[in-house]
Amino acid sequence: MTKTKAGRPRSEKAKQAVLSATYELLNEDSDKKLTIEAIAKKAGVGKPTIYRWWPSLADIVLEAVLTQADSKIPVPHYESLQTTLGQFLRRSMKSINEGDGENLRYLMALAQNDDSFRTRFKDNFVSKRQETLKSILQQAVDSNEISPTQDLDILVDVVFGAMWYRLLIGHGKMDESFAVELTETVIRLGK
Structure with a gap:
Protein backbone atom coordinates (compact mmCIF):
# COMPACT_ATOMS: atom_id res chain seq x y z
CA MET A 1 0.00 0.00 0.00
CA TRP A 54 8.39 22.71 -7.98
CA PRO A 55 11.10 22.89 -5.31
CA SER A 56 12.22 26.43 -6.23
CA LEU A 57 11.57 29.52 -8.31
CA ALA A 58 14.42 28.53 -10.62
CA ASP A 59 12.72 25.20 -11.36
CA ILE A 60 9.45 26.92 -12.30
CA VAL A 61 11.31 29.24 -14.67
CA LEU A 62 13.21 26.28 -16.14
CA GLU A 63 10.03 24.35 -16.90
CA ALA A 64 8.27 27.43 -18.31
CA VAL A 65 11.19 28.18 -20.64
CA LEU A 66 11.56 24.52 -21.67
CA THR A 67 7.85 24.27 -22.44
CA GLN A 68 8.11 27.33 -24.66
CA ALA A 69 11.25 26.00 -26.37
CA ASP A 70 9.46 22.75 -27.18
CA SER A 71 6.60 24.63 -28.84
CA LYS A 72 8.63 27.37 -30.55
CA ILE A 73 11.49 25.18 -31.74
CA PRO A 74 10.02 21.80 -32.67
CA VAL A 75 12.14 19.17 -34.33
CA PRO A 76 11.62 19.68 -38.06
CA HIS A 77 10.98 16.76 -40.39
CA TYR A 78 14.34 15.82 -41.90
CA GLU A 79 14.80 16.86 -45.52
CA SER A 80 18.51 17.60 -45.80
CA LEU A 81 21.15 18.85 -43.40
CA GLN A 82 21.08 22.31 -44.94
CA THR A 83 17.30 22.62 -44.79
CA THR A 84 16.62 20.91 -41.47
CA LEU A 85 19.50 22.34 -39.47
CA GLY A 86 18.92 25.75 -41.02
CA GLN A 87 15.25 25.66 -40.02
CA PHE A 88 16.09 24.52 -36.47
CA LEU A 89 18.68 27.27 -36.04
CA ARG A 90 16.50 30.01 -37.56
CA ARG A 91 13.69 29.10 -35.17
CA SER A 92 16.19 29.10 -32.30
CA MET A 93 17.45 32.58 -33.25
CA LYS A 94 13.90 33.88 -33.60
CA SER A 95 12.99 32.56 -30.15
CA ILE A 96 16.13 34.07 -28.64
CA ASN A 97 15.37 37.44 -30.20
CA GLU A 98 11.75 37.37 -29.04
CA GLY A 99 12.78 37.37 -25.37
CA ASP A 100 13.90 33.84 -24.70
CA GLY A 101 17.55 34.86 -24.91
CA GLU A 102 17.10 37.01 -21.84
CA ASN A 103 15.29 34.14 -20.11
CA LEU A 104 18.17 31.76 -20.91
CA ARG A 105 20.71 34.23 -19.52
CA TYR A 106 18.57 34.47 -16.38
CA LEU A 107 18.54 30.67 -16.00
CA MET A 108 22.28 30.50 -16.60
CA ALA A 109 22.83 33.11 -13.88
CA LEU A 110 20.67 31.10 -11.47
CA ALA A 111 22.62 27.95 -12.35
CA GLN A 112 25.92 29.62 -11.46
CA ASN A 113 24.76 30.19 -7.88
CA ASP A 114 23.16 26.82 -7.17
CA ASP A 115 24.97 23.57 -7.98
CA SER A 116 21.90 21.37 -7.66
CA PHE A 117 19.87 23.66 -9.94
CA ARG A 118 22.78 23.71 -12.42
CA THR A 119 22.50 19.93 -12.62
CA ARG A 120 18.73 20.13 -13.19
CA PHE A 121 19.24 22.86 -15.82
CA LYS A 122 21.81 20.71 -17.61
CA ASP A 123 19.74 17.53 -17.36
CA ASN A 124 16.38 19.04 -18.28
CA PHE A 125 17.13 21.86 -20.69
CA VAL A 126 20.66 21.68 -22.06
CA SER A 127 20.68 17.91 -22.59
CA LYS A 128 17.27 17.96 -24.24
CA ARG A 129 18.32 20.65 -26.73
CA GLN A 130 21.60 18.77 -27.37
CA GLU A 131 19.69 15.54 -28.07
CA THR A 132 17.43 17.36 -30.52
CA LEU A 133 20.38 18.75 -32.46
CA LYS A 134 22.24 15.44 -32.31
CA SER A 135 19.21 13.66 -33.80
CA ILE A 136 19.33 16.05 -36.78
CA LEU A 137 23.05 15.39 -37.19
CA GLN A 138 22.55 11.63 -36.93
CA GLN A 139 20.01 11.80 -39.74
CA ALA A 140 22.64 13.65 -41.77
CA VAL A 141 25.09 10.79 -41.08
CA ASP A 142 22.43 8.28 -42.13
CA SER A 143 21.90 10.16 -45.41
CA ASN A 144 25.68 10.43 -46.05
CA GLU A 145 25.79 14.22 -45.57
CA ILE A 146 28.09 13.91 -42.56
CA SER A 147 30.94 11.46 -42.34
CA PRO A 148 30.18 8.45 -40.13
CA THR A 149 33.55 9.03 -38.44
CA GLN A 150 32.60 12.58 -37.40
CA ASP A 151 32.19 13.09 -33.66
CA LEU A 152 28.61 14.40 -33.42
CA ASP A 153 29.09 15.56 -29.84
CA ILE A 154 31.82 17.93 -31.04
CA LEU A 155 29.50 19.33 -33.75
CA VAL A 156 26.77 19.84 -31.14
CA ASP A 157 29.29 21.69 -28.96
CA VAL A 158 30.38 23.83 -31.91
CA VAL A 159 26.80 24.92 -32.57
CA PHE A 160 25.69 25.47 -28.99
CA GLY A 161 29.08 26.81 -27.94
CA ALA A 162 28.85 29.53 -30.58
CA MET A 163 25.26 30.27 -29.63
CA TRP A 164 25.87 30.43 -25.88
CA TYR A 165 29.01 32.51 -26.37
CA ARG A 166 27.10 35.11 -28.36
CA LEU A 167 24.14 34.92 -26.00
CA LEU A 168 26.20 35.43 -22.85
CA ILE A 169 28.79 37.88 -24.17
CA GLY A 170 26.68 39.71 -26.72
CA HIS A 171 29.56 40.33 -29.10
CA GLY A 172 27.69 39.26 -32.24
CA LYS A 173 24.18 39.11 -33.62
CA MET A 174 22.01 36.07 -33.19
CA ASP A 175 19.91 36.40 -36.30
CA GLU A 176 19.02 34.56 -39.48
CA SER A 177 22.42 35.25 -41.04
CA PHE A 178 24.12 33.72 -37.99
CA ALA A 179 21.86 30.66 -38.35
CA VAL A 180 22.94 30.35 -42.00
CA GLU A 181 26.64 30.74 -41.08
CA LEU A 182 26.37 28.10 -38.35
CA THR A 183 24.61 25.73 -40.73
CA GLU A 184 27.34 26.19 -43.36
CA THR A 185 30.03 25.67 -40.72
CA VAL A 186 28.50 22.37 -39.62
CA ILE A 187 28.24 21.22 -43.23
CA ARG A 188 31.92 22.01 -43.83
CA LEU A 189 33.08 20.42 -40.57
CA GLY A 190 30.92 17.34 -41.05
CA LYS A 191 32.58 16.18 -44.25
Missing part, protein backbone atom coordinates in the same frame (compact mmCIF):
# COMPACT_ATOMS: atom_id res chain seq x y z
CA THR A 2 1.43 3.38 -0.95
CA LYS A 3 1.09 6.46 1.15
CA THR A 4 -0.59 9.49 -0.31
CA LYS A 5 0.57 13.01 0.40
CA ALA A 6 -1.49 15.12 2.72
CA GLY A 7 -3.35 18.00 1.14
CA ARG A 8 -5.10 18.46 -2.14
CA PRO A 9 -4.01 16.51 -5.21
CA ARG A 10 -1.98 18.22 -7.91
CA SER A 11 -4.01 19.97 -10.55
CA GLU A 12 -2.76 19.90 -14.15
CA LYS A 13 -4.85 23.00 -14.85
CA ALA A 14 -3.15 24.86 -11.98
CA LYS A 15 0.25 23.69 -13.22
CA GLN A 16 -0.40 25.08 -16.70
CA ALA A 17 -1.67 28.35 -15.18
CA VAL A 18 1.56 28.67 -13.19
CA LEU A 19 3.75 27.95 -16.21
CA SER A 20 1.85 30.47 -18.34
CA ALA A 21 1.96 33.10 -15.60
CA THR A 22 5.69 32.53 -15.10
CA TYR A 23 6.46 32.91 -18.78
CA GLU A 24 4.33 36.06 -19.03
CA LEU A 25 6.00 37.58 -15.98
CA LEU A 26 9.45 36.70 -17.32
CA ASN A 27 8.69 38.63 -20.48
CA GLU A 28 7.12 41.57 -18.61
CA ASP A 29 9.86 42.04 -16.03
CA SER A 30 13.15 43.02 -17.63
CA ASP A 31 14.80 43.17 -14.18
CA LYS A 32 13.76 39.58 -13.43
CA LYS A 33 12.55 40.35 -9.92
CA LEU A 34 10.26 37.40 -10.24
CA THR A 35 8.82 35.92 -7.05
CA ILE A 36 6.70 32.92 -6.11
CA GLU A 37 4.14 35.38 -4.75
CA ALA A 38 3.86 37.23 -8.07
CA ILE A 39 3.50 33.96 -9.98
CA ALA A 40 0.84 32.66 -7.57
CA LYS A 41 -1.15 35.89 -7.83
CA LYS A 42 -1.01 36.00 -11.65
CA ALA A 43 -1.87 32.29 -11.94
CA GLY A 44 -4.69 32.53 -9.41
CA VAL A 45 -3.28 29.80 -7.18
CA GLY A 46 -1.85 29.61 -3.68
CA LYS A 47 1.85 29.26 -2.93
CA PRO A 48 1.34 25.70 -1.59
CA THR A 49 0.06 24.70 -5.04
CA ILE A 50 3.30 25.92 -6.57
CA TYR A 51 5.44 24.11 -4.03
CA ARG A 52 3.58 20.85 -4.75
CA TRP A 53 4.99 20.97 -8.27
